[in-house]
Amino acid sequence: xxxxxxxxxxxxxxxEKMGASRxxxxxxxxxxxxxxxxxxxxxxxxxxYEMRVFSERFEVDHFYDIGQGGIEHSLLPEKNLVAxxxxxxxxxxxxxxxxxxxxxxxxxxxxxxxxxMALGELWFRVPESLYFEFTGGGxxxxxxxxxxxxxxEEIGVDGATYMAMEFGGEGIYxxxxxxxxxxxxxxxEAGAKAGIVLPDKVLSQWTxxxxxxxxxxxxxxxxxxxxxxxxxxxxxxxxVAAPHSPGNVKSVGEVARRRVHQVYIGNCANGTxxxxxxxxxxxxxxxxxxxxRLIVVPATQQIYRKAMEEGIIDLLxxxxxxxxxxxxxxxxxGHMGLLDAGEVAVATTNRNFRGRMGxxxxxxxxxxxxxxxxxxxxxxxIDPALVTSASKGGSPQ
Amino acid sequence: xIFQGSVCRVGDDIDTDVIxxxxxxxxxxxxxxxxxxxxxxxxxxARQIQPGDIVVAGRNFGCGSSREHAPLALKGAGVSCVVAxxxxxxxxxxxxxxxxxxxxxxxxVRASKERETIGVNTQQGVIQVGDEVFPIEPYxxxxxxxxxxxxxxxxxxxxxxxxxxxxx
Numbered sequence: 001x002x003x004x005x006x007x008x009x010x011x012x013x014x015x016e017k018m019g020a021s022r023x024x025x026x027x028x029x030x031x032x033x034x035x036x037x038x039x040x041x042x043x044x045x046x047x048x049y050e051m052r053v054f055s056e057r058f059e060v061d062h063f064y065d066i067g068q069g070g071i072e073h074s075l076l077p078e079k080n081l082v083a084x085x086x087x088x089x090x091x092x093x094x095x096x097x098x099x100x101x102x103x104x105x106x107x108x109x110x111x112x113x114x115x116x117m118a119l120g121e122l123w124f125r126v127p128e129s130l131y132f133e134f135t136g137g138g139x140x141x142x143x144x145x146x147x148x149x150x151x152x153e154e155i156g157v158d159g160a161t162y163m164a165m166e167f168g169g170e171g172i173y174x175x176x177x178x179x180x181x182x183x184x185x186x187x188x189e190a191g192a193k194a195g196i197v198l199p200d201k202v203l204s205q206w207t208x209x210x211x212x213x214x215x216x217x218x219x220x221x222x223x224x225x226x227x228x229x230x231x232x233x234x235x236x237x238x239x240v241a242a243p244h245s246p247g248n249v250k251s252v253g254e255v256a257r258r259r260v261h262q263v264y265i266g267n268c269a270n271g272t273x274x275x276x277x278x279x280x281x282x283x284x285x286x287x288x289x290x291x292x293r294l295i296v297v298p299a300t301q302q303i304y305r306k307a308m309e310e311g312i313i314d315l316l317x318x319x320x321x322x323x324x325x326x327x328x329x330x331x332x333x334g335h336m337g338l339l340d341a342g343e344v345a346v347a348t349t350n351r352n353f354r355g356r357m358g359x360x361x362x363x364x365x366x367x368x369x370x371x372x373x374x375x376x377x378x379x380x381x382i383d384p385a386l387v388t389s390a391s392k393g394g395s396p397q
Numbered sequence: 398x399i400f401q402g403s404v405c406r407v408g409d410d411i412d413t414d415v416i417x418x419x420x421x422x423x424x425x426x427x428x429x430x431x432x433x434x435x436x437x438x439x440x441x442x443a444r445q446i447q448p449g450d451i452v453v454a455g456r457n458f459g460c461g462s463s464r465e466h467a468p469l470a471l472k473g474a475g476v477s478c479v480v481a482x483x484x485x486x487x488x489x490x491x492x493x494x495x496x497x498x499x500x501x502x503x504x505x506v507r508a509s510k511e512r513e514t515i516g517v518n519t520q521q522g523v524i525q526v527g528d529e530v531f532p533i534e535p536y537x538x539x540x541x542x543x544x545x546x547x548x549x550x551x552x553x554x555x556x557x558x559x560x561x562x563x564x565x
Contacts, residue, residue, distance in 0.1 A: 006422045010465050013425065018553040036423055043423035093463040093487055109465040109491035115553045123539060157410055158457040162486050191460065191485055245410065332462065333419035351461060353412045355437040356419070 001028055001116050004072055004328075006035040007091025009047045010110035011117070012054050020118035023058040029117060030062040030081060031055055032072040035328040040335035070300025070326035073097040073185065073268040077177070077210075078302055084199060084207065085216025089116055094268050094350065099184035099196035100177055102203055102217045104164075106194050127164040127193045130155070131220075131229040134171025138234025141384045143278070144179030145270055145348065145368035147172065148186040149239040150232055153249035161191035163227060166220065168198040171234060177206050178274035182368075185269035186350050189246040237383060240346075241366040244354040252371055255381050262345040263288075263376040264357075265369055266297025266324070267331040270348035273303050275369035280312045282373035282384055288320035289379030295337045297324045319376075333357050339364070346375040398498060398519045400477045402451035406511045407438070411454055412461035413488060417470040424466070427473030434470040448475025451517065453509050455481065459488020468492045478517055480524060482506050493540060496548035500524065501534040 003011050008031060023029065031051050036044035048066075055063035062081065069075045073094055076082050084102035088095060091113045098105030108122075116122040132151055147167075152159075165187050172180065180197050187195025197203070199217035207214035237251045265271070265279050276298060288294045296316050298304035304326065307313050316323055330337035331349040338358035339345055345357060345364045352364035365381060374384035415437030417430055424430050435442035446452075452471065458481040459467060468491050471479065478498035492499045498519065505524040508531070509515050516525040522533045536544065546552040 006464065006466075009425055010469075014550055017550050019557050020553075039423075041423055047423050091463060093461065107463045107487055109463050109468075109487060109494060111465060111494040111549050112490060115494075115549050118553055119556060157460060158483065158485070161457065161483065188461075188487075191457065193486055332422075333414065334422065335420075338420070351412075351414070353414045353437070353461060356412075356414045360437060360439065 001113055002030045002032070002072060002076070002088065002090035002092065002095060003110070003113055004035050004092055005033050005037060005044070005047045005051055007110045007113065008054070009050045011091055011114040012050055014111045014114035015117055018114060018118050023060070023117055024120045026059045027061065029060050030076065031060055032064045032069055032075060033066055034069070034071045034326070035332065036334055037066045037327050038325070067301065070298070070303070071268045071271060071328055073181070074271060074299035074303065077101060078300055080210050080212055083212045083216065084203060084214050085218050089113060089122065093188045094185050096187045096192065096195050097181050097185040097268060099187065099194055100180035101206070102196060102199050104194050104196065107188060125162070127162055128227040129164045129166055129224070130160055131166045131168065131226045132232050133169035133229065134167065134232045134234070135169055136171050136234060137174050139236035139238070141238050141368070141370040142234050142236070143238070143368040143370070144175050144182035146234060146239045147232070148183045149241055149246070149249050149366070150234060152186065152190050152241070152247050153239070154230060154232070155190055157189060157245060157247040158191040160187065163192055165190070165192045165195040166198060167195065171232070172197055173200045173202065176202065176274060178272035181272065182269050186246065189350060238368055238371050240371060240381070241352055243352055243363040243365065246351060246366060252367065252381060252383050255365065256383065258365070258381040259344060260292055260346050260375045260380060261343040262337065262339060263292065263294045263372050264297070264330055264337060264345060264347040264349065265294070265372050266299065266329065267347070267349040268299065268328070269350045270369055271297055271299030271303065273306050275348060276303065276307045276312050277310070278369040279373040280315050282370055282377060282387055283319040284315060286319055286377045288376045292376055292379045294319070294321040294376040295324060295330070296321045297329055298326055300326050330357055346372045346381065348372050398517070400451065400517045401514055402449045402477045403447065404453050404509045404511060404513050404515055405446060405450045406509070407435070407452060407454045409455035410457045410460055413459055413464050413467035414461055416459070416467040417464065422464060422466055427469045430466055430470035431473030434474045443474070446474045446476065449477050450475070451515060452476050452479045453481070453506055454479060455506065456483045458484050459492070460485035463487045463491070465491050465495065468495050468497045472497050480505055480517070493543055494549035502531050504531040
C-alpha cells in the first residue's frame with residue numbers, strides 16, 4: 001500500500017473518519033514525499049508534515065522524506081519493495097509501473113487506500129486481459145517509451161479501461177528493467193488497471209541481483225483467454241504524443257521543426273539512469289539551444305548519485321541543463337518548471353493533457369529521452385538521428 | 398435518489414487535471430477545491446457551475462490522475478451527479494467511495510442539451526430528458542451496497558465495528 005504527499009493527507013483524514021485506531025500491517029505501508037517535495041507552498045509543507053505525523057504515530061518505517069528517496073515508482077523497486085507476483089495498490093495512477101517487475105500494481109484514490117490500511121483487504125473486479133506481442137525492437141533511438149506510445153495509438157486512451165494489459169515478445173524481452181517501467185507506467189494512459197510484462201531471463205536476473213524471491217512470477221497458462229491480442233511492430237523512428245492527448249501519436253518526423261521552449265527530462269516514467277544515459281549520449285559536447293531551456297530531474301537520490309559517478313551530471317550542466325533534486329515537480333503541474341501561455345515543451349513524462357504542466361494554452365509533446373535531448377540541442381523537435389550525425393566533426397550549436 | 402438539475406455539458410476524455418489542476422492539490426477542503434473546478438477548461442468554468450447542476454459528459458470521464466480532489470471539487474461545487482457515456486476506472490471508484498452519484502447512460506448524454514433541466518431517478522433507474530425516459534446502466538450488487546451505505550468510509554466503519562464486536 002503506497003501513498004504520496006498528495007494522496008496521503010486525504011487518506012489519513014478518511015482513515016480517521018473510518019474509526020480506525022490502528023494500522024494492522026505497518027510494514028506493508030509505504031509513504032513517499034515526492035509530489036510537492038521540497039514544498040513550494042505552506043499548504044504543501046503542511047501535507048508533508050501530516051505524512052511525518054502519520055508515520056510516527058503508526059510506526060511506518062517505509063517513509064521516505066525529502067532527501068531520502070525520490071519519485072515513488074522509481075524508488076520502490078530500488079528499495080526492494082517490489083517482487084514478482086505482488087499486489088501493490090497505490091494512491092497514484094502510475095502504480096501500474098510495477099508491472100515491469102511482473103507485479104500487479106494498480107492505482108486507486110485515497111479512500112480506497114485508507115480502507116485497505118484499516119481492514120488489510122479491499123474489493124477488486126477481476127479484469128479482462130489484452131495481450132500485446134512486440135515482435136522486435138525498432139530503430140536505434142526507439143525505446144520503451146515508444147513501445148507504449150505505439151500501443152496507445154493502436155487502442156486509444158480508453159482502449160483498455162478496466163482491463164489488464166500483458167506484454168510479451170522478443171521486442172519487450174530485449175528491454176532492460178528501466179525501459180520496461182516506461183512501458184508499464186503508461187498502461188493507465190490507455191485506461192488499464194494494470195500492465196504486466198511476462199517473466200523472462202531479464203526479470204530472473206533482476207530478482208537474483210536484488211535478493212528478491214522470484215518464484216511467484218505470474219505467466220499465462222494454456223487456458224488463458226484474452227479479450228484481444230495484438231502484434232506490435234516498431235518502426236525505425238521514435239514517436240511522440242502531440243498535444244493534448246497521450247493517444248495523439250505521431251512519428252517525430254511528422255512534427256519536426258516545431259519550436260520548443262522547454263525540455264523536461266524526468267518523472268516516474270522516464271527519469272531513470274537509462275534515460276539520463278540516453279540524454280547524455282545526445283548532449284555530449286553540445287549546448288542547449290538559445291531560447292530553449294532544459295530541466296533534468298533524476299527520479300531518485302540513487303539515480304542522481306550514479307549519474308554523478310558516471311559523469312552525466314557534469315555533462316548535463318556543461319550543456320546548460322538545470323538539474324533538479326528528485327521530485328514529481330512540473331510533470332503534474334505542481335512546481336519546478338510550469339509553462340506559460342503559448343509555450344511548447346517536450347517532456348519524457350506521461351501526460352500532455354491541456355493545462356497539465358501549467359497554462360491551458362501551453363503545448364506538451366511526450367517523447368523518449370533521446371527525442372527530448374535532441375530537441376534541447378536543436379531548439380526544435382527533430383529526429384535524434386539527425387542531431388548525432390550532424391555533430392560529427394561539427395561544432396556545437 | 399431523485400434529482401432535477403440544469404445540464405452542464407463537457408466533452409470526451411475529460412481528465413482529472415482539467416477537473417482540478419495539479420497546482421491546487423495541496424488543498425483538501427472541498428469548498429476551496431470547488432473554487433477551481435474545471436479550471437483546466439478555462440478560468441470562467443468554476444463560476445458557471447451552480448449547486449444542483451448535473452454534469453453531462455462523453456466517453457472516459459475522469460481519466461488520468463487518481464486524485465480524489467476531482468470528485469471532491471465536484472461535490473464541493475454542489476454538482477448533484479455526473480451522467481456520462483463511460484467513466485475511467487479510478488474516478489469511477491473514487492466517486493462511489495465519496496458518495497458522488499455517477500451514472501452511465503449514453504442515450505441521455507446524446508439527448509440532453511446545455512442548460513436544459515433533466516430528471517434523474519436512481520430508484521427507478523431512469524433519466525428523463527424532455528419527454529424521453531432512458532434506462533441507467535445498473536450497478537453490480539456489491540457497489541449498490543456501498544452506495545446505500547453512503548460511500549466507502551461508512552461501509553468500512555461498519556466493518557470495523559463488526560470486527561471489534563466479534564473480538565469481544
